Amino acid sequence: MSFPWASQYEPQNPLMKWVDEKLPLPRLVYNAVGAGYPVPRNLNYMYNFGVLAGFCLVLQIITGVILAMHYAPNALVAFSSTEHIMRDVNWGWLLRYMHANGASFFFLVLYMHIFRGFYYGSYKAPREMIWLLGVVIFLLCMATAFMGYVLPWGQMSFWGAKVITGLFGAIPLVGEPLQIWLLGGYAPDNAALNRFFSLHFLLPFVIAGVVILHIWALHIPGSTNPTGIEVKKESDTLPFHPYYTAKDGFGLGVFLILYCLFVFFMPNALGHPDNYIEANPLSTPALIVPEWYFYPFYAILRAFTFDFILPAKLWGVLAMFASILLWFFLPWLDKSPVRSSRYRPLYRKFFWVLMADLALLFYLGGAHAEEPYIMLSQLATAYYFLHFLVIVPIVSSIERPAPLPYSITEAVLGKDDDATLDAQAAAKA
Amino acid sequence: MIRLFGILTGLVFAGVALISFVAGFIAWASEEHVETAEYVFHKAPEDVAFSFDGPLGKWDNVQLQRGYKVYKEVCAACHSLKFVAFRDLQAIGYSEAQVKVLAAEWQVPEYNASTGEVETEAGLPTDNFPPVPYFGQGNPPDLSLITKARHDGTNYVHALLTGYADAATYKNDEGVSLKEEFPDFETPPGAYFNPYFPNLNLSMAAPLTAAGQVTYDDGTEATVDQMSQDVAAFLAWTAEPKMQERKKTGWWFIGFLFFATILAYLAYKNIWAGVKPKKSEAD
Numbered sequence: 001m002s003f004p005w006a007s008q009y010e011p012q013n014p015l016m017k018w019v020d021e022k023l024p025l026p027r028l029v030y031n032a033v034g035a036g037y038p039v040p041r042n043l044n045y046m047y048n049f050g051v052l053a054g055f056c057l058v059l060q061i062i063t064g065v066i067l068a069m070h071y072a073p074n075a076l077v078a079f080s081s082t083e084h085i086m087r088d089v090n091w092g093w094l095l096r097y098m099h100a101n102g103a104s105f106f107f108l109v110l111y112m113h114i115f116r117g118f119y120y121g122s123y124k125a126p127r128e129m130i131w132l133l134g135v136v137i138f139l140l141c142m143a144t145a146f147m148g149y150v151l152p153w154g155q156m157s158f159w160g161a162k163v164i165t166g167l168f169g170a171i172p173l174v175g176e177p178l179q180i181w182l183l184g185g186y187a188p189d190n191a192a193l194n195r196f197f198s199l200h201f202l203l204p205f206v207i208a209g210v211v212i213l214h215i216w217a218l219h220i221p222g223s224t225n226p227t228g229i230e231v232k233k234e235s236d237t238l239p240f241h242p243y244y245t246a247k248d249g250f251g252l253g254v255f256l257i258l259y260c261l262f263v264f265f266m267p268n269a270l271g272h273p274d275n276y277i278e279a280n281p282l283s284t285p286a287l288i289v290p291e292w293y294f295y296p297f298y299a300i301l302r303a304f305t306f307d308f309i310l311p312a313k314l315w316g317v318l319a320m321f322a323s324i325l326l327w328f329f330l331p332w333l334d335k336s337p338v339r340s341s342r343y344r345p346l347y348r349k350f351f352w353v354l355m356a357d358l359a360l361l362f363y364l365g366g367a368h369a370e371e372p373y374i375m376l377s378q379l380a381t382a383y384y385f386l387h388f389l390v391i392v393p394i395v396s397s398i399e400r401p402a403p404l405p406y407s408i409t410e411a412v413l414g415k416d417d418d419a420t421l422d423a424q425a426a427a428k429a
Numbered sequence: 430m431i432r433l434f435g436i437l438t439g440l441v442f443a444g445v446a447l448i449s450f451v452a453g454f455i456a457w458a459s460e461e462h463v464e465t466a467e468y469v470f471h472k473a474p475e476d477v478a479f480s481f482d483g484p485l486g487k488w489d490n491v492q493l494q495r496g497y498k499v500y501k502e503v504c505a506a507c508h509s510l511k512f513v514a515f516r517d518l519q520a521i522g523y524s525e526a527q528v529k530v531l532a533a534e535w536q537v538p539e540y541n542a543s544t545g546e547v548e549t550e551a552g553l554p555t556d557n558f559p560p561v562p563y564f565g566q567g568n569p570p571d572l573s574l575i576t577k578a579r580h581d582g583t584n585y586v587h588a589l590l591t592g593y594a595d596a597a598t599y600k601n602d603e604g605v606s607l608k609e610e611f612p613d614f615e616t617p618p619g620a621y622f623n624p625y626f627p628n629l630n631l632s633m634a635a636p637l638t639a640a641g642q643v644t645y646d647d648g649t650e651a652t653v654d655q656m657s658q659d660v661a662a663f664l665a666w667t668a669e670p671k672m673q674e675r676k677k678t679g680w681w682f683i684g685f686l687f688f689a690t691i692l693a694y695l696a697y698k699n700i701w702a703g704v705k706p707k708k709s710e711a712d
Contacts, residue, residue, distance in 0.1 A: 041704065086669075087512065087670060093669075094675070097675075238704060242700050243701065243704070246693070246701070247697050247701070249693045250694045250696075252693070253686060253694075254690060256690075257686045257687065257690060260686060261679075261683065263682075264676060264680075264682060265676065265679055267675070274578065276574045276577040276578035277570070277574075303449060304445060304449050305452065306445070306448050306449040306452045312449070319442050322438070329435060332431040333432055335432070374453055375450055375454055378446050378449050378450035378453060382442075382443040382444075382446040383443075385438075385446070388435075389435040389436060389438055389440075389442075390436050390440060393435060393436060394436075
């Protein structure tokens, strides 16, 4: 579906006409990200991150496929094959640093994309399906990133794999056999490394498939915008191309500069030094931490230290999974008809508290498991759950939203002649 | 229904987190807090100015060659360098012929299929640095990646090599005496006190003890500090031989991206010029 004023694909070149009759793939692209997709005219830079996430996925797939040509997924040689890539493969160091930092920047972009959704209420009807598919993409990205981090077979790879697969051991009754079955052994070893490599190669293509569904679902209602009010007419929109291709192109440039600063000048700043030590099952690192992008969830996992009816470890595992799975229910937890935080004064305050809470969880997830960090993470975890499951539903019931503009046109230009027409018509009636 | 269920779930998780908090707080408030010597007296390495620091950094080949000599004559007694090949040494300024000679100074194990024995042979440029058998106390790590495998690794190597002290008389920078603060602190037999090492005692005795321990060919005075800096620089190179190439390439990338981003910005402004309301219109 698209708006009735969307421009139609009309190939001029006879070859393109011929292609369009046989397989209208150019038409599909034209309608998806070309001039055939009308987009609200008031999108700000926060709406750049969807395109950037797609770019990161492509970047990771390209660098990853080439790295896989040189990497050997065998516990005996995985670490040295990574060093072989760094030392002997032409431009291997560039590929590996692009891929490793690419994962970090992918998550940075995903978080901005998700937080934009929180702020502007992008998850609300009629866009629930886009949101649900987005959460699926995020979960798949987490699984992919986790398994990718295991592949260099350094100390953090090994112990990270041991801790995370150990979580399944917390499940009552079936936990231990399940953990052994997942790992293919009692501890991470060659069997685990091989299956992680296989899945790490497969999942990005699954992600790409879900991304196509995500974009498909997006094109049915069309994009949201910072006012949160729906598109009413042509003057509310601009064609995606050239307006947003140009704007996103500039955003992509800024993103790439930041990314390249890390790749070329501080490529190991986001990693952990211990992962340059070869995996050693007999030597436990002083601090086992995942990559920075998992810190908030790791902090939630470690926050549960008290056996309240269930064992503390099981609470931690349940809470960690619940902390993301609850996003699936967000469209129905928040019943406020107003989407954008611009017109939701109370929700907006809690949004910023959530951001501060997440910043704290990011910090605490990477800290040593000692006081006062654990106590702080317990408070931050409590707020996290209260925010989404208690505060959001209650605020959406009691809040009095600010008046909304008549249309996107009015929000952008300050006036919309149709608004006065409607008012006159209403006055007459 | 979803909201009711959600509120209950949220209260349960938040409640259990808060119960954990209360239990943790009571335990934390009621128990005595014992500080450890490792926590109080562990020292972060001091910054050393290396030629390869910063975005414009370049290797100092003369220094790397001195560092190689320190590694060969001192470190290599216990530590291997398994990811580095002799041919790689061409990158620090040795000629092909020199590398052949340098490689031949090392004994590399070679499996002899006709006798079934592992024999040692003079190294070839294509060989990697040989494994080092070690039978003493402790576990000497391979040094190929050591500067990337420790926080602030290059400075750490220098600080560790120059940081040996006597625990009995050691005072930190604030003048606090270790023995007075922690009378029970002991360096076990066969271990050596060093405040830069995470648990303050390590199995490696100070390897560089006297000026002139290694004879430098270039006339540089071989003080302990100089030798430590040189070997730290050499190990920074072994950990990442492509560092200089990386930084140099980076400038091309960043330069191109700046140019492209400016063009993209101008294109964006140009395309939007017709539809963006001026501030005065919007008011």
